Amino acid sequence: MRLFKNLSQFIKPIISVLFGLGLGLLVTQIAGEDPWNVLGILVRGAFGSKYDFGMTLFYTTPLIFTGLSVAFAFHSGLFNIGAEGQLVMGALAVAAAGIHFQSLPSFVAPFLGILVAVIGGGIWGAIPGWLRARRGSHEVINTIMLNFIAAGLASWVTLYLLKNPDSQNPETAAVAPQYLIGQFSFFEGAPVSMALFLALAAVGVVWFILWKTVLGFEIRAVGQNEAAARAAGIDAAKMRMIAMAIAGALAGMVGIGEVLGNADRFRVNFSPGYGFTGIAVALLARNRPFAIIASALLFGALHKGATDLDLETENVTRDLALILQALVILSVSADGIWGWLGERSRVRNKKQWVNSSLKSEIGESQN
Amino acid sequence: MKTFFRFDRTLRILLLSFSFLMAEGSFASPNKMKIGLVLDKGGKDDKSFNSAAYQGAMRVKEELKSFVKYVEATDDNAFESLLRSFAQKKTFDLIISIGVSQVDSMKKVAALFPAQNFAIVDGVVEAPNVRSLVFREQEGSYLVGAIASMTTPPDSSGTIKVGFIGGMDIPLIRRFELGYRAGAEDEAKRNRKKIKMISNYIGITADSWNNPAKAKELAVSQYDSGVQVIFSAAGASNSGLFDAAEEKRKFAIGVDSNQNWVKPGRILTSMVKRVDEAVYRSCKDVADSKFKGGVYQFGLEDRGVDYSLDDNNRALLTPAMIARIEELKQEIISGKVQVPDYYKKRK
Numbered sequence: 001m002r003l004f005k006n007l008s009q010f011i012k013p014i015i016s017v018l019f020g021l022g023l024g025l026l027v028t029q030i031a032g033e034d035p036w037n038v039l040g041i042l043v044r045g046a047f048g049s050k051y052d053f054g055m056t057l058f059y060t061t062p063l064i065f066t067g068l069s070v071a072f073a074f075h076s077g078l079f080n081i082g083a084e085g086q087l088v089m090g091a092l093a094v095a096a097a098g099i100h101f102q103s104l105p106s107f108v109a110p111f112l113g114i115l116v117a118v119i120g121g122g123i124w125g126a127i128p129g130w131l132r133a134r135r136g137s138h139e140v141i142n143t144i145m146l147n148f149i150a151a152g153l154a155s156w157v158t159l160y161l162l163k164n165p166d167s168q169n170p171e172t173a174a175v176a177p178q179y180l181i182g183q184f185s186f187f188e189g190a191p192v193s194m195a196l197f198l199a200l201a202a203v204g205v206v207w208f209i210l211w212k213t214v215l216g217f218e219i220r221a222v223g224q225n226e227a228a229a230r231a232a233g234i235d236a237a238k239m240r241m242i243a244m245a246i247a248g249a250l251a252g253m254v255g256i257g258e259v260l261g262n263a264d265r266f267r268v269n270f271s272p273g274y275g276f277t278g279i280a281v282a283l284l285a286r287n288r289p290f291a292i293i294a295s296a297l298l299f300g301a302l303h304k305g306a307t308d309l310d311l312e313t314e315n316v317t318r319d320l321a322l323i324l325q326a327l328v329i330l331s332v333s334a335d336g337i338w339g340w341l342g343e344r345s346r347v348r349n350k351k352q353w354v355n356s357s358l359k360s361e362i363g364e365s366q367n
Numbered sequence: 368m369k370t371f372f373r374f375d376r377t378l379r380i381l382l383l384s385f386s387f388l389m390a391e392g393s394f395a396s397p398n399k400m401k402i403g404l405v406l407d408k409g410g411k412d413d414k415s416f417n418s419a420a421y422q423g424a425m426r427v428k429e430e431l432k433s434f435v436k437y438v439e440a441t442d443d444n445a446f447e448s449l450l451r452s453f454a455q456k457k458t459f460d461l462i463i464s465i466g467v468s469q470v471d472s473m474k475k476v477a478a479l480f481p482a483q484n485f486a487i488v489d490g491v492v493e494a495p496n497v498r499s500l501v502f503r504e505q506e507g508s509y510l511v512g513a514i515a516s517m518t519t520p521p522d523s524s525g526t527i528k529v530g531f532i533g534g535m536d537i538p539l540i541r542r543f544e545l546g547y548r549a550g551a552e553d554e555a556k557r558n559r560k561k562i563k564m565i566s567n568y569i570g571i572t573a574d575s576w577n578n579p580a581k582a583k584e585l586a587v588s589q590y591d592s593g594v595q596v597i598f599s600a601a602g603a604s605n606s607g608l609f610d611a612a613e614e615k616r617k618f619a620i621g622v623d624s625n626q627n628w629v630k631p632g633r634i635l636t637s638m639v640k641r642v643d644e645a646v647y648r649s650c651k652d653v654a655d656s657k658f659k660g661g662v663y664q665f666g667l668e669d670r671g672v673d674y675s676l677d678d679n680n681r682a683l684l685t686p687a688m689i690a691r692i693e694e695l696k697q698e699i700i701s702g703k704v705q706v707p708d709y710y711k712k713r714k
Contacts, residue, residue, distance in 0.1 A: 045452075049455075051451065058444070059444075151572075155570075155571050155572060158571075159536070159571050168470070168490070168537045168538055169468050169537070170535070170537070170572060189451075189475070189479065191444075267443060268571065268572050269443070269573060270442075270443055270444075271442075272442030272444075304448070307438075307445050307449060308452055310439065310449075311449060311452050311453065317439070
């Protein structure tokens with residue numbers, strides 16, 4: 001029974017994705033393209049060559065971080081829409097450190113880069129966490145507003161403090177070379193760096209924190225039932241602050257791949273909405289760390305594949321990729337459909353099962 | 368004999384139609400020139416900079432009977448990937464990048480594909496296979512600055528007030544501003560009048576090219592402070608300025624494309640930057656096998672930049688004004704009037 005449950009949890013999102021993709025391809029049919037051709041271009045665009053695959057991985061890396069960020073906050077019952085602002089602050093911190101500490105030895109520099117990315121994003125996540133925990137203002141509003149503040153702050157710092165005088169683009173000067181983490185030449189110039197492995201490691205760490213530590217257990221307990229968690233002696237406010245700080249730190253790590261592994265500098269508006277796509281990534285993966293890898297890869301591939309769609313077809317543009325993504329998200333988030341399809345009793349059983357498992361877990365922690 | 372004749376005729380018709388089909392087929396694919404166009408994030412419908420490039424490409428498509436494929440980038444990392452996708456096909460005769468933000472990507476990709484011809488508008492890439500198409504925007508801006516100055520009546524204190532709105536705050540747009548300022552001030556000095564210029568920028572990110580609401584807000588506040596004419600170099604954001612000009616019954620000056628038609632009677636003139644012409648000429652050179660790399664400058668003398676005069680704005684400018692502007696234009700071309708260049712001033 002448990003195995004069946006796991007299997008169905010695994011299969012449901014896949015069916016949803018296929019359904020959403022099918023719907024999207026149907027739209028291309030209406031637009032006057034051969035859907036199989038479109039699918040072929042999407043797949044070739046994302047995986048067709050070493051470079052294409054590299055670009056897919058390049059887009060996947062930040063999505064793993066932001067997906068983890070959103071998922072982590074979700075486990076504490078908070079909705080982190082602020083990953084976009086957190087990643088901007090992380091990246092800005094990396095660039096600032098790389099420009100400011102020019103003479104750091106090369107065996108410390110990249111680690112300092114990683115550290116400031118974590119701190120930069122972490123602070124930006126902790127602020128709405130604190131506001132929520134201590135002041136009760138809603139994190140959705142706060143994180144959105146902090147996105148704007150981060151964008152404005154980054155623009156100001158870039159233009160007035162760290163400007164690259166030789167460039168027409170809004171970007172900072174280059175960071176000192178010893179900070180850079182090399183790109184893999186295997187991908188023929190696609191900017192795939194060590195950041196990818198850092199992202200994969202982060203998946204493991206998040207999984208470990210959430211399911212193998214007391215902290216993770218307490219965070220999940222707060223997320224699932226705050227009253228019950230409080231009754232069990234858990235400081236819910238503190239847990240939420242910690243969860244948001246970690247979520248922010250995860251999003252901030254996007255800055256490592258971007259600044260140290262790709263552009264060598266902070267570019268204003270470098271992110272094509274990684275923070276927001278991260279919400280979809282987490283949603284599709286149902287907030288489970290390891291599933292986030294697959295889900296981020298899907299969205300990364302869609303982003304890369306869609307770029308070529310514009311080039312290879314007559315009627316389909318980059319906007320179609322957005323429609324495809326939206327349809328996938330819609331069909332994934334139409335979770336209720338499964339309950340509606342199944343028996344009502346099954347839903348009731350599930351509720352009972354959730355309640356009882358939570359009770360037993362809380363019982364364990366008290367012992 | 369008779370049957371043979373008929374057979375012969377049938378055969379001929381068949382052969383003829385077959386050869387025609389063959390010719391048609393060969394005409395459609397290998398001999399046709401192929402042009403790839405990578406637009407900036409503003410997109411082909413910004414009625415301004417990207418639109419001009421797009422129109423040039425469409426002219427190439429019709430007049431040179433070539434195949435044109437254009438794409439719009441999704442994010443800053445996509446430029447390189449799009450340029451590579453075009454270059455990898457090895458069937459495109461020329462790949463054109465539109466806008467300064469593609470300079471870095473172009474540098475990389477041009478080095479990777481040395482046999483491929485590239486062109487880039489607004490930026491300079493030093494490579495043998497890249498043609499850089501740059502404009503002396505300050506010259507055209509100087510002219511429209513003079514127009515703004517001569518059409519504005521002085522206020523009660525005897526001061527002429529003119530306005531400038533820039534899109535993204537980058538050196539390129541500062542170059543527009545400096546030329547415009549010089550034109551407006553010189554003209555006022557010649558007429559012994561005091562002048563004041565108000566200048567605003569929409570923002571410092573690429574969104575600034577696409578923010579008509581902010582442009583309108585800035586324009587309204589400039590008009591309210593006594594400005595009569597505003598020149599705006601802000602891509603698709605310009606439509607906000609034109610709305611404000613219509614509402615406040617004041618005047619605007621368009622940019623890049625000839626925008627006089629957008630609000631006839633409210634737009635004094637446009638500082639046209641013939642991106643379309645630059646794109647067209649580069650493609651023409653490819654068609655004539657005369658394409659070379661290097662930096663190609665366009666200015667007033669070859670009408671690469673100019674002010675626009677058509678039925679939509681003829682009534683707004685008196686013949687005396689037009690004569691004066693033409694005179695100024697000749698003076699700039701001959702070097703009698705020196706227009707300051709922001710790029711040189713910075714160094």
